[in-house]
Amino acid sequence: xxxxxLTKREGVSTILDIRVQELEVWYGPAKALENVSLHLEQxxxxxxxxxxxxxxxxxxxxxxxxIDQVPTVRVKGSVxxxxxxxxxxxxxxxxxxxxxxxxxxQPNPFPMTIFDNVAYGPRLAGVxxxxxxxxxxxxxxKKSALWDEVRGKLRRSAMTLSGGQQQRLCMARALxxxxxxxxxxxxxxxLDPVSTAKIEELIVQFKGRYTMVIVTHNLQQAARVxxxxxxxxxxxxxxxxxxxxxxxxxxxxxxxxxLTGRFE
Amino acid sequence: xxxxxxxxxxxxxAFGLFIAVWTVFLAVIAVGAWHFVVINGWITPLLSTxxxxxxxxxxxxxxxxxxxxxxxLALILAAPWVLALAVAGGRxxxxxxxxxxxxxxxxxxxxxxxxxxxxxxxxxVPLVRRLSGTSGFGPLSxxxxxALMIVPTFSIMALHAVRQVPSALVEGSLALGATDxxxxxxMVLPSAWPALAQAFLVAVGRALGETIAVQxxxxxxxxxxxxxxPSATLTSQLLTDxxxxxxxTPGHDALDFMAIWLVxxxxxxxxLQYRMRRGLRG
Numbered sequence: 295x296x297x298x299x300l301t302k303r304e305g306v307s308t309i310l311d312i313r314v315q316e317l318e319v320w321y322g323p324a325k326a327l328e329n330v331s332l333h334l335e336q337x338x339x340x341x342x343x344x345x346x347x348x349x350x351x352x353x354x355x356x357x358x359x360x361i362d363q364v365p366t367v368r369v370k371g372s373v374x375x376x377x378x379x380x381x382x383x384x385x386x387x388x389x390x391x392x393x394x395x396x397x398x399x400q401p402n403p404f405p406m407t408i409f410d411n412v413a414y415g416p417r418l419a420g421v422x423x424x425x426x427x428x429x430x431x432x433x434x435x436k437k438s439a440l441w442d443e444v445r446g447k448l449r450r451s452a453m454t455l456s457g458g459q460q461q462r463l464c465m466a467r468a469l470x471x472x473x474x475x476x477x478x479x480x481x482x483x484x485l486d487p488v489s490t491a492k493i494e495e496l497i498v499q500f501k502g503r504y505t506m507v508i509v510t511h512n513l514q515q516a517a518r519v520x521x522x523x524x525x526x527x528x529x530x531x532x533x534x535x536x537x538x539x540x541x542x543x544x545x546x547x548x549x550x551x552x553l554t555g556r557f558e
Numbered sequence: 559x560x561x562x563x564x565x566x567x568x569x570x571x572a573f574g575l576f577i578a579v580w581t582v583f584l585a586v587i588a589v590g591a592w593h594f595v596v597i598n599g600w601i602t603p604l605l606s607t608x609x610x611x612x613x614x615x616x617x618x619x620x621x622x623x624x625x626x627x628x629x630x631l632a633l634i635l636a637a638p639w640v641l642a643l644a645v646a647g648g649r650x651x652x653x654x655x656x657x658x659x660x661x662x663x664x665x666x667x668x669x670x671x672x673x674x675x676x677x678x679x680x681x682x683v684p685l686v687r688r689l690s691g692t693s694g695f696g697p698l699s700x701x702x703x704x705a706l707m708i709v710p711t712f713s714i715m716a717l718h719a720v721r722q723v724p725s726a727l728v729e730g731s732l733a734l735g736a737t738d739x740x741x742x743x744x745m746v747l748p749s750a751w752p753a754l755a756q757a758f759l760v761a762v763g764r765a766l767g768e769t770i771a772v773q774x775x776x777x778x779x780x781x782x783x784x785x786x787x788p789s790a791t792l793t794s795q796l797l798t799d800x801x802x803x804x805x806x807t808p809g810h811d812a813l814d815f816m817a818i819w820l821v822x823x824x825x826x827x828x829x830l831q832y833r834m835r836r837g838l839r840g
Contacts, residue, residue, distance in 0.1 A: 360733060363725075365652050392735035402726035405749060415734035418744065464730070471734055 310376035310393070310474040310505055311336045312357065317371035319352050319529075321364060326352045330371070330531045332524060336474075337502040341520035341537070342509045344552070348526040350509045354477050356380070357507065358394040359387050375475060392419060395473035399480040401460035403452035403467075408435075408444050411452045411463055415471035430470050438466035439496060458489025465496060476500065478508040482515065494519050513553065517541055525549045584821070590805075590814025597808070603815065609780040611799060611809035618792070618816060620782045624697060625791040627782065628772060629765040631701025636709050636761065643713045644754075645742065648720030660717065666710035675774030678703035683775050690786050695777030698785040703775050704765050712761040719753030720746060756834045763827045767820070769793040792816055 312334040319327040327349045334340050342350035355361040356373060359380060373380035378390050392415070404411050412431040413421075421427055431448070435441040440462040444455070452463055461481060468476060478497070482490040497506060497519045510516050516523055517537060524534040525546070533546045544550045594603075598616055606617025647659050682702050687694030723746050731745040732738075747754075777788020778798055790798070796813050803809035 358733060360729060363729065363732070388735045388737055390735075391733055396733040398726065398730065398733075400726060402724075402730040404727060404730065404745065414731070414744070415736070418734070418736045418740045467730075467734065 312475070312505060312507070313372075313374040315372045317353070317356065317373060318369070319349070319356060319361065320368045322366040326529055327356075328529045330529075332531060332534055334505060334507070334522065336376075336505045338522060339497060339501055339506045339508065339520045340522045340524060340534075341516035342507065342524050342526060343511075343513060343516050344526035344532075346511075349529045350524075350526045351479055353526070354396075354479055354507060354509055357475070357477055358391050358396055359385075360391075360396065362387070392471040393473055394475040394477060395468035395471065396477040396479065397461070397464050397468055397481045399483050401457055401464050401484070403455065403460045403463050405453060406451070407449050408452050408455070408463060409448040412466050412470045415467060419471060431466075434466040434470040435463075437469050438462045439492060440466055456489070458485050458492060461485060461489065461493060462496070465493070473504065475505045475507070478506065480509050480511060483511065490515070513541075525552060527552070587814040587817045587821075590811040591818040594808070594811035594815040598812075598815075603812070607781065609795075611803060611812055614808065616809075616812045616815075618812075620780055621790055621792045621795045621816070623782045624776070624789050624795075625766060625793070627697050627785070628700045628704060628776070628791055629762060631697065631785075632704035632708060632765045633758070633761060635701060635705035636712060637758070640709055640712045640716050640757075640761075641754075643709070644716035644720045645746075647713070647717040649742065649746065660714065663710045663714045663717070667714060669710075671707060671768055671771040672774075674703055674707040675771035677706075678771065678775040686786070692786040693777065693788065695775060695788045696784065696786045697776060697782070697789055700772045700776040700791070701785075703771050704768055707768065707771055708761045708764050711764055712757055715757030715760060716750075716754055719750040719757055722753065723749045752834055756831050759827055759831050759834070763824055766827075767793060767824065769797050773797050792820055796820075 312332075314333070315331045317327055317330040318325070330349075330353065332340075342353060344350050352361065356369060357375065357380065361367050361369060369381055371381070375390070375394060378393065379385060380390060404414060406414075409431055412434050413427050416427060416430050421430065432441065435444060440459060443459060444450075444463075452460065455463060465481075482493050485493065494515060497508065500506060501521070508516075508520065520537045522534060523537045523540040525532045525540065525544075525548075527548055533540065533544060533549045535545070540549065541553065544553060594616070603616045603618050604622060605619055606615070607619045608615040608617040609620065647656060647663075651659055678699060682699045683694035685694075686692070686696070686699050686702075727745055727749060728741055731741040736744065772791055773794040776790060776794055778790055778794065779788040780790055780795060781787075782789045796816055799809065799813055803813065
């Protein structure tokens with residue numbers, strides 16, 4: 295039943311763009327995002343850049359309602375991802391989060407085997423068949439370019455992997471529930487350059503297959519992997535445009551100052 | 559330099575005093591216990607239920623079974639409630655409510671056990687009497703009183719076990735589309751499991767060692783025939799017979815023997831806890 299729903303959803307991947315209108319977020323009395331509107335075509339990669347505390351992670355966490363974890367949060371505006379009305383109180387958050395996967399800043403492998411990490415999502419979604427699970431795990435690990443390094447070691451604890459491998463495992467885990475959107479919250483912030491390059495390769499490979507939003511402090515990374523860049527500052531979306539244009543000819547003075555390091 | 563040496567000396571003396579006091583303490587009961595073992599053996603007294611120390615019968619089986627029964631009863635009654643309280647306090651309550659709850663638990667941890675016993679005498683014993691038609695004194699009442707007594711200690715430890723599960727794991731689970739319930743059962747509780755087991759062992763120790771609260775409601779008879787008939791535990795019997803048997807009498811030696819077993823048992827429990835803590839880190 296659930297398996298069928300998963301496969302059916304794969305078939306309707308034509309409408310998973312992201313539309314945000316007049317989004318506002320408060321943490322208690324503090325406003326974290328103000329009047330943010332943007333549209334992201336499906337299959338595109340959007341990089342969110344901006345100084346620390348500018349609201350980019352908040353924006354990301356609205357998209358899969360992970361923001362609900364903050365007790366004092368209030369969110370206004372409208373966010374649509376495909377057919378999901380994200381901010382609707384009655385939305386099936388579980389289905390939303392399976393469609394909109396997330397990879398975190400610190401690799402957070404679960405304290406279980408490599409296999410169980412990847413199988414975690416599908417199992418909870420109701421996949422029971424061992425053959426089916428094995429296949430999902432293998433596919434996901436292949437997609438995240440980890441398969442060759444862990445085949446034959448799937449019963450080992452995920453904690454035995456290196457940081458970079460752990461992050462690719464987290465990628466595989468997110469892919470295992472067949473998402474259409476991937477949210478990446480500074481996915482390489484804690485990784486060495488080689489591991490970072492591997493993650494970036496994956497993002498480039500995934501273009502067109504997944505709609506991706508990546509928060510990054512690394513401007514070169516934004517330039518390398520994204521199609522579009524959005525610059526946030528103090529809760530405002532200052533400017534958004536094609537990556538090439540933003541990096542070569544930003545329209546806003548603040549963006550230019552940030553990109554050229556003259557930012558206070 | 560001189561002051562340093564003085565200070566170091568004081569710290570070392572404190573440690574030396576600790577070793578000395580506890581060695582003497584153990585030696586005193588060990589000597590009594592040894593006298594007892596020489597005459598009665600190690601195992602025989604543990605297998606007999608005939609306890610009349612003035613007549614030379616030292617069967618302790620009834621007390622051992624009494625201790626086990628009362629402790630098991632208390633843990634069976636307390637554990638599910640404690641688990642629910644830990645989840646409530648660790649995952650569901652937030653902010654002021656959570657803080658208040660933890661403070662309340664801490665207060666109840668500090669309530670002296672005689673109060674729990676007193677409360678058992680006023681409420682539990684009459685209730686059991688009314689429901690069963692017996693005197694109301696016995697292992698059942700003792701188990702209920704003990705359960706209520708260990709709930710605060712056990713809950714605080716279990717609550718911290720639940721709270722220390724990294725939010726990265728919780729968020730990781732939720733981000734995969736797990737519901738709150740699924741996250742609780744498949745991520746939070748398995749991750750908290752070693753610490754929960756440690757809390758459980760502390761609760762076992764507390765229940766097994768408790769004396770006054772048990773003695774007040776168990777009835778104080780040296781036998782174990784029913785959950786509803788007066789009986790005794792190792793600790794409660796020690797307390798009762800202490801007054802009857804002066805030092806250097808065979809009966810007193812029998813109590814030393816009981817005390818040694820209790821100390822050994824606690825040592826085993828603490829040892830298990832250490833192993834668990836090592837497991838937690840590993």
